[in-house]
């Protein structure tokens with residue numbers, strides 16, 4: 241097993257979380273709390289991941305264009321645990337079907353950090369359970385605010401490592417400080433099969449030399465800003481997984497013009513949220529239940545939506561501008 245250095249800038253023990261950690265997050269856009277989640281909690285989350293993948297917590301769908309990626313449910317349920325979860329890259333919104341996953345939204349270390357770096361009032365709106373078994377692809381460079389727009393740039397991910405995450409099994413990579421300009425860089429539907437079907441950011445003023453791998457031991461939590469450019473590479477190991485539960489949060493003061501919200505952009509506000517700290521200034525709106533748990537395609541059979549390389553994408557943009 242690779243030795244992971246926890247004695248490096250941006251890494252803190254639980255009891256060290258304070259102004260220095262908050263300052264590192266503000267400057268660099270991320271921070272790591274090691275030993276944040278206990279071995280018993282990791283085991284609970286791993287066991288729950290198996291139950292979710294076996295669809296014992298409820299059936300989950302993969303989009304019909306990607307159905308070939310998954311064995312039929314009846315077959316999945318007959319497989320040994322290790323083999324059953326091997327088919328999964330990621331499950332979206334596991335907290336919508338699992339009370340265990342829902343409970344971890346308000347993990348004490350998460351609440352401690354986020355109330356320092358976001359606001360005393362924090363709400364969660366999304367969870368993703370990455371299994372990322374050996375051979376599964378990574379996620380191309382992106383910023384999470386491309387997908388979950390806040391109005392005050394408060395989006396933050398809390399990425400709980402359920403395995404040691406290292407370069408070889410597809411740990412996170414970040415571009416420190418890239419959140420600072422507060423710009424959402426363009427994205428295109430890349431055709432790079434190292435990555436899944438989510439779009440890739442480009443034309444940002446950083447190079448791969450600016451990127452750092454965030455190698456962390458199981459039990460660490462990586463916190464990262466919604467404007468931080470980040471990616472993960474494929475799991476190139478021949479067995480095992482790189483499991484992580486990543487939950488997303490924002491200030492409760494901001495509206496959330498996201499899916500499930502209706503009406504003018506200025507007042508759109510997804511209310512399928514879970515308060516994890518403080519008070520909700522919009523409690524009078526009530527809580528909605530709009531998101532459903534689902535299986536995220538790995539894109540192993542292609543993405544089915546006209547993927548292109550960057551050169552062709554630029555040509556397409558030029559052609560569209562001329563038309």
Ligand SMILES: O=C(O)CCC(=O)C(=O)O
Nearest residue numbers: 370379384397472484486
């Ligand atoms: O865990 C990964 O591989 C990618 C996670 C990610 O990109 C995210 O949570 O936004």
